[in-house]
Amino acid sequence: MRTTGQAFDLAPKKRPAQERSRQTFDALVEACTGLLPERGYAGTTTNHIAERAGVNVASLYEYFPGKDAIVAQVAERLVERVLARIAEGLPRVMAAPADGAVRLWIALIHQTVARERDLVSVFLYQVPYTNQLEPIRAISARLLEFSQRVRSRAGGFVRRDFSDASMHLLINLVSSTIMQCVLDPPDDVSRRALLAELARRVEDWIRE
Amino acid sequence: MRTTGQAFDLAPKKRPAQERSRQTFDALVEACTGLLPERGYAGTTTNHIAERAGVNVASLYEYFPGKDAIVAQVAERLVERVLARIAEGLPRVMAAPADGAVRLWIALIHQTVARERDLVSVFLYQVPYTNQLEPIRAISARLLEFSQRVRSRAGGFVRRDFSDASMHLLINLVSSTIMQCVLDPPDDVSRRALLAELARRVEDWIRE
């Protein structure tokens, strides 16, 4: 049992070398990916993971030093998936008329995250060491990068005195609102209204 | 072991009737309050709690149906404490000059939450059923109530078309920023800058 949130000791793992073992590896990670939303973090045990993967527990410990290492791997793939889908949708945002770019941008992020709702929820509310995971920490930078591009499209001319603090605040506003819409979803109507208002507000913010 | 986040079955408990048992009850809750930040949610066991409280485990189960019930009690007291301290500081905010009220208001909330940093962190990032707890759910309403008063002081005249969505957004901005400052604290300088910018932004928002 992990008593404190430190996951440093067990974060990485040993990689498979042959094809057969790569399948085992993948099966384990996917089993864990499915188990986490179903049974929660505490309820997802290494025995369960191995069982669902159709593999013996000992094989699990062949490739992962412990439960946390698989969970970390699940997180890594989750982040990859989400960022890839966002990147994939980005061209359509950039191609849109300038005054709707922000709105589309927000909708894109919202939809992408919503698709992974349950898994995201587990990592946010249950896994004790989520924000110590490297891939998670890297998200904000990647997202910022994307956002800059959208902003250059929607903001027209670029303001010079866009301070770090202001940028930080803006990101907080967007991410917390989207997260709330995804994780604690209000009814459809007010969710749309909320996201619409958010887009309006953000447009004002970056243009002012 | 709790496999899913449902805590409904065990949320409440049996209340003590005599003075002696009330002390046991309190000792248990306080022990849990201390243990949660130290060992995390999963690492805090009923045996530990009883031991630290200087009480037998059986006594624990005399008053609580299970671990979750004590944790819920800890949450309830935490919320009470935080709201009481905020209420206590409110008069000073209201007495301040109008153009600094928002800033003081934000500082008050920030300081109050920061004081309970570690415990808040556990409830936010580890306890799987935090946002299903009644006291937690009641926070936003209470805080909104407080905010209305501050706003009437800082906003001068009250705008009529202050939509629900806009209000929601504003609250998200404030709470998520404060939470970030508390839980993932940047250095002192940028934290001050961030909160100052937040105050400025909020003032504009409610005045516009």
Add this chain to the structure above:
DNA sequence: GGCTAATCCAAGTAGTTGCTCGGATTACTC
């Protein structure tokens, strides 16, 4: 003091957890 009920506790139990061991099986390599 004596009676009753509340309160406490020593000593467990049954179940689960993360994890390991030794050997069997499979796949590359020549």
Add this chain to the structure above:
DNA sequence: GAGTAATCCGAGCAACTACTTGGATTAGCC
């Protein structure tokens, strides 16, 4: 196809978990 290393698994263990039981102790009350 023999040799060798990678891979897998049956079986299980020690530790720990939440939780009980039956009896001892204490407090309230007449």
